[in-house]
Amino acid sequence: MTVDTIVYSADGRTPWEDPAAARDADGTTWVRVVDPPADALDEVADAYDIHPLEIEDALGNVRPKVEEFDDHTFVLVKDATLRRGDVTFAEELRVLQTAFFLGDDWLVTVEPQRVEAIETVWERVNREEPRLASRGADFTAYRCIDHVVDDYFSILDDIEDDIEAVEDEVVDAAGGDVLERINDLRRDLLSVRRLLWPTREAVGVLARGDPVQISEDTEKYYRDVYDHLVQLVELVETYRDLTSGARDIYLNALSMSTNDVMKKLTVVATVILPLTFVAGVYGMNFGGSPVNMPELGWQYGYPAVMVGMGAMAGILLVYFRQENWL
Amino acid sequence: MTVDTIVYSADGRTPWEDPAAARDADGTTWVRVVDPPADALDEVADAYDIHPLEIEDALGNVRPKVEEFDDHTFVLVKDATLRRGDVTFAEELRVLQTAFFLGDDWLVTVEPQRVEAIETVWERVNREEPRLASRGADFTAYRCIDHVVDDYFSILDDIEDDIEAVEDEVVDAAGGDVLERINDLRRDLLSVRRLLWPTREAVGVLARGDPVQISEDTEKYYRDVYDHLVQLVELVETYRDLTSGARDIYLNALSMSTNDVMKKLTVVATVILPLTFVAGVYGMNFGGSPVNMPELGWQYGYPAVMVGMGAMAGILLVYFRQENWL
Amino acid sequence: MTVDTIVYSADGRTPWEDPAAARDADGTTWVRVVDPPADALDEVADAYDIHPLEIEDALGNVRPKVEEFDDHTFVLVKDATLRRGDVTFAEELRVLQTAFFLGDDWLVTVEPQRVEAIETVWERVNREEPRLASRGADFTAYRCIDHVVDDYFSILDDIEDDIEAVEDEVVDAAGGDVLERINDLRRDLLSVRRLLWPTREAVGVLARGDPVQISEDTEKYYRDVYDHLVQLVELVETYRDLTSGARDIYLNALSMSTNDVMKKLTVVATVILPLTFVAGVYGMNFGGSPVNMPELGWQYGYPAVMVGMGAMAGILLVYFRQENWL
Amino acid sequence: MTVDTIVYSADGRTPWEDPAAARDADGTTWVRVVDPPADALDEVADAYDIHPLEIEDALGNVRPKVEEFDDHTFVLVKDATLRRGDVTFAEELRVLQTAFFLGDDWLVTVEPQRVEAIETVWERVNREEPRLASRGADFTAYRCIDHVVDDYFSILDDIEDDIEAVEDEVVDAAGGDVLERINDLRRDLLSVRRLLWPTREAVGVLARGDPVQISEDTEKYYRDVYDHLVQLVELVETYRDLTSGARDIYLNALSMSTNDVMKKLTVVATVILPLTFVAGVYGMNFGGSPVNMPELGWQYGYPAVMVGMGAMAGILLVYFRQENWL
Amino acid sequence: MTVDTIVYSADGRTPWEDPAAARDADGTTWVRVVDPPADALDEVADAYDIHPLEIEDALGNVRPKVEEFDDHTFVLVKDATLRRGDVTFAEELRVLQTAFFLGDDWLVTVEPQRVEAIETVWERVNREEPRLASRGADFTAYRCIDHVVDDYFSILDDIEDDIEAVEDEVVDAAGGDVLERINDLRRDLLSVRRLLWPTREAVGVLARGDPVQISEDTEKYYRDVYDHLVQLVELVETYRDLTSGARDIYLNALSMSTNDVMKKLTVVATVILPLTFVAGVYGMNFGGSPVNMPELGWQYGYPAVMVGMGAMAGILLVYFRQENWL
Numbered sequence A, B, C, D, E: 001m002t003v004d005t006i007v008y009s010a011d012g013r014t015p016w017e018d019p020a021a022a023r024d025a026d027g028t029t030w031v032r033v034v035d036p037p038a039d040a041l042d043e044v045a046d047a048y049d050i051h052p053l054e055i056e057d058a059l060g061n062v063r064p065k066v067e068e069f070d071d072h073t074f075v076l077v078k079d080a081t082l083r084r085g086d087v088t089f090a091e092e093l094r095v096l097q098t099a100f101f102l103g104d105d106w107l108v109t110v111e112p113q114r115v116e117a118i119e120t121v122w123e124r125v126n127r128e129e130p131r132l133a134s135r136g137a138d139f140t141a142y143r144c145i146d147h148v149v150d151d152y153f154s155i156l157d158d159i160e161d162d163i164e165a166v167e168d169e170v171v172d173a174a175g176g177d178v179l180e181r182i183n184d185l186r187r188d189l190l191s192v193r194r195l196l197w198p199t200r201e202a203v204g205v206l207a208r209g210d211p212v213q214i215s216e217d218t219e220k221y222y223r224d225v226y227d228h229l230v231q232l233v234e235l236v237e238t239y240r241d242l243t244s245g246a247r248d249i250y251l252n253a254l255s256m257s258t259n260d261v262m263k264k265l266t267v268v269a270t271v272i273l274p275l276t277f278v279a280g281v282y283g284m285n286f287g288g289s290p291v292n293m294p295e296l297g298w299q300y301g302y303p304a305v306m307v308g309m310g311a312m313a314g315i316l317l318v319y320f321r322q323e324n325w326l
């Protein structure tokens, strides 16, 4: 576990040893807790009046949400990244969460596992980027959430590439695993949607400026993130529709393939079976009477039969060619 | 039928003989009724001003719900457990209900059949667990409901295992009962959903703190249960989608199998029928003229025909192999 | 047409000759009109200030509904019973309606055809059942509506039996009429749903106690009926899902049957066609050279070929058995 | 173009030459405009303060709607009739629209093409039907709209007949155009739904009595029309479900037919191919050794083989009959 | 980048050099910015108090929307045109956006790429069309948005043509790419819907007159555009239903084709195989006994067999013809 505390303002930034004491320092206080053991947050929770149920949610596995408490707002969001090459689906979509406790001039963040998006903002605050330093805790929380939401765009870009790859393959219905891959894509989209819906709902609360900690100015920024989330949710729905379309085309290609196979079989049977029958006729052993198979003894009997059979086959093949069966 | 009464506070706990008299005792009163005969609740109902319609619902088979009455709130929840190895679906999902009558400082619970989750909380209260003893009747009711909701997570864990097992089987479409098993899973999910939806609605009423009996402090805990129920409802929807995906893959595997069978048949017919025709030709009995089947008398006639037929078969097999039909 | 009027109170009951005069009698007045000719309601309508449009609805064929008028509330519900053995669907689900005109201390009911459920309550009122007699017109209306709603439970029990019967049959996909029966069930459920939805809506209005004629005490009873209707609507949705599941299994059984038939055909063709080819070869008439079919003259030529063909067939059959095609 | 103006009251009716002047006449004024050229409405529009955008909608092709203006309410409804025997769908469903401009004591109606339903009401007003004459412009508008809505019932009755006709045909899946006819029905229902939904919405506004021009008394009548529209929308949904069911049964009949064809083919192949093989065996030319086809010379060889083959065929046919393949 | 500024009123129009200075000029100011580089809007933004986030949205790729700011309203709409003959879908539907910043008496429009619909309105304003010149900035914005929405009608007309073309082809299920074309149409409709929904929402805000910049008079015009958008959304849903119907018919045609192929194969096999068997029988070499194939020596043996086989084939063909298999 690491607990880092910084107090910053337009004038500069000061790292702080004791997170509890930093609450009342001049400027904006950010206490960042990464990878805490189960019971290690008691001190910080006490100093910032955080309820045990909030701590439980921050460390547990719950849906993204916003809850307003007496003197702070609790925000929980989930960062997601898609890792390729893994086998199990659960490992592929890596979901990490961050809890924000947003007070008037302080922010406590808790990451059960280090989140890249938060790391980025932390480093910017520590490098005293002017835009961040001169604004309050609500703006810093916005920057973090913005980075988290941007990660979803990368995931959907990846999924879009996959959909395009799958679409190129469905037409010939060759590999039987195309449907499984489509199903996996739908599954990914399902998971992403389950993350996006409550996130959109939660950011909507912030964008409407319900919590008192969100200043009117920062509200506009939350509205921007909210727009992104609406767009992401739409993308997910669109991609699900595209995968449905790909699946339909695939299944149709399979039906057409079966139809083609049946046509080939029918052509072969229709051409060969009558010829075999004719050959069978002239293999019969009738005799002893002038009307019993006199053809067998005709001078050009055999060539005539062969030519006849060739003509029969030829006519049938031409017919099937015209019917587009060949 | 058993009727147990206990009065507890931070100072200690006292079992009480007469449930009616216990209502006005100092501390929190919990009257627990298990397995009552149809008309045996009149005394308790009278003492606690419980309406006959509430008693009917408590003993009957109705949906989970919350109803506010003049001086108490009626809450009905259903505990569910999944029992494996049974044949009929109705027996597999075992649903037991508990009715809560929640007053200012008293709680009456009615279990038509003993519910394990309530048993657990009852035992904790009787062992004077400090956290429970120092809080009011609303918190005890919360603990019971929390245990009931946790049971749903076990059910969904079981169903998830089943889905994974089914997913491993659908690809080869071997056993015809895979679809029935998928259908059974969907049926289970349907039943669980029918239980979860009204439960979520009812707990939502408690989480918003509508009834006056819910203190502002306990409200947070009900909000936590509500979160779990939202998550459960989402899980059910996700699992239904997964079963749909599994069904699609299964049906596709069946179509591909039919396609493969047709291809095999077509290969066999296409290779063998022409050969049989050729053999038929040389089984014909033409003769008596130099152009009538002179091949039959050629020195290497038979080997030539055999080689020719072998070549024909070989070429066709190579072609089918290239077309991926073999 | 029959018009019966009764005035009842906790003190007793009095049949009344003139429905118009009974309106102002002491106690609760119930005017019950059964099977009236098109224009015969004018007198009653005048006496109780019922609008011509209400009479039109009461005798016509409209959706269940509640409408509040100045001094009374108009309630229209539909009783449904399922009659087996009939051919047309429209006759099978027998739908009868009852209109309630509910005033402060009077109730006018109009049944275009006699409704069993209303009959039952009428007889109870006339036998002076204490619970009914001591309560107002709103409670009597509740009792009628409660009986009507209970009839829906019988219908759904019947439909559940049908679903179970159909489910037992779908697996072998033998009879082609299973799908038609499933479709009929879906149609029944559709009709029942169309009746239940507006009924639920209408009873919801009564359960919220919107009309002034509904006393706070009776409201609880309407809430109970409302609960039943919610449960019925859920049951209908569940049963529709079950029929979908049954249909899927049936269609799958058909696909599997086609697959099995194809496999059988392929086995027969694959085993017999090569043998026939071999027999054809040895039926050829080559000769006049030591390399032309010397096998024909070998001492054990025939037994060898027969054994070879037997071996070939045996190997193929073992292979198909291993592939589970037999 | 025709512009007819009438002023009517309980006392009688007067045709009026100048529509503009009629506005302030005593009694209710109805200006009926039929088939106006594009720019011919300016005079009427000016006299009754109708906005150019309203005129545009009245003559254009927009959705049914209600819009309130300062001193009048604009209502647009669409009358639909189904004409059989036409080829294109667009011609089959003939949709005509009427615009109502409803003032305090005046009504302007605009029909781009003459609408039968309006014609009927116009004639009744001109024959001084007492019920219409003694009521205001809002009641006359109601009568027109009521007639328009009744036309939808005829359409749905026609569609119901079509559905029943289609249902009788789907089972044998004979004609390939059944599905096209079902699709056409669905298309009709789609079009009707698109007309009904906004109409229901618009009449709902009138039924709630939002516009000041609707008197409390006439409101009840609009509520009645609204009920009809709700019923029509439900009918459309029901009919769509019925067509889905018919389509399922049709497609299933096709699958069953394919299954039957395959079974027939399999029976033929299974019975004949082994017999052909046996005949092929005894057509082989082995000889020159006592073990080479001695059967050929046995006294009852031929009858024995024929009986054997007959027995084989018989056994197979009995087996297939038992399996219900024949 | 081009920045054009014009100030117009009923008196005339004046082009203006400096967009910033034009804000306070008498009359309505329109600043039109086309194709600006990323950072070139700072000056205009400063002069008109436009927030950086608005500029980001104006140049970025976000959903259509309306946002109200302190002294102006931000409106973003997307113009779409369908270009045929391109390969990739993304290129086919060309989507351009325009941002409107609508103040009391000024309008700033930003087009990242020149939009034809805006061009048209710009030219009309510059030609001093009286209707436009005498109205405020809100009416000019309306004219632009109206033109943009009209473009969607062209797209849907094109799509309707495509649907009709596809519908003519689906019946014979000849080309395998029909389903792909249907899928492409569904994709187009999906994209258009994704544009239309937020546009409808945004214009709904304007039509309700929420922003103070929209005068009550112009509100009616926005209501008209809103109507169009509602109609467009309905059209999209209708067209999606039509494509579903076309897809069903296509897939059914494919199933019927497979069924027909199977029937043809079965007819061929059923007619020829028995004949071949008979020929095989008379090709057997039994002999040396009067009961061993005496038919072979009968005087009319061969003609009798040939006639028998012809009769057999004829009977079967007549049977299949009656069964409608031929």
Ligand SMILES: [Mg+2]
Pocket: A061, A062, A063, B231
């Ligand atoms: Mg979750």
Ligand SMILES: [Mg+2]
Pocket: A153
């Ligand atoms: Mg994107």
Ligand SMILES: [Mg+2]
Pocket: A157, A160, A161
């Ligand atoms: Mg991309």
Ligand SMILES: [Mg+2]
Pocket: A092, A184, A185, A188
């Ligand atoms: Mg994946």
Ligand SMILES: [Mg+2]
Pocket: A089, A184
């Ligand atoms: Mg997988």
Ligand SMILES: [Mg+2]
Pocket: A235, A238
């Ligand atoms: Mg996209």
Ligand SMILES: [Mg+2]
Pocket: B062, B063, B194, C231, C234
């Ligand atoms: Mg229930």
Ligand SMILES: [Mg+2]
Pocket: B153, B156, B157
């Ligand atoms: Mg779990």
Ligand SMILES: [Mg+2]
Pocket: A090, B160, B164
């Ligand atoms: Mg899983």
Ligand SMILES: [Mg+2]
Pocket: B092, B184, B185, B188
């Ligand atoms: Mg199960």
Ligand SMILES: [Mg+2]
Pocket: B180, B184
């Ligand atoms: Mg089962």
Ligand SMILES: [Mg+2]
Pocket: B190, B191, C238
């Ligand atoms: Mg159930």
Ligand SMILES: [Mg+2]
Pocket: B235
């Ligand atoms: Mg999960």
Ligand SMILES: [Mg+2]
Pocket: C062, C063, C194, D231, D234
């Ligand atoms: Mg109805």
Ligand SMILES: [Mg+2]
Pocket: C089, D167
């Ligand atoms: Mg029928």
Ligand SMILES: [Mg+2]
Pocket: C153
């Ligand atoms: Mg029940």
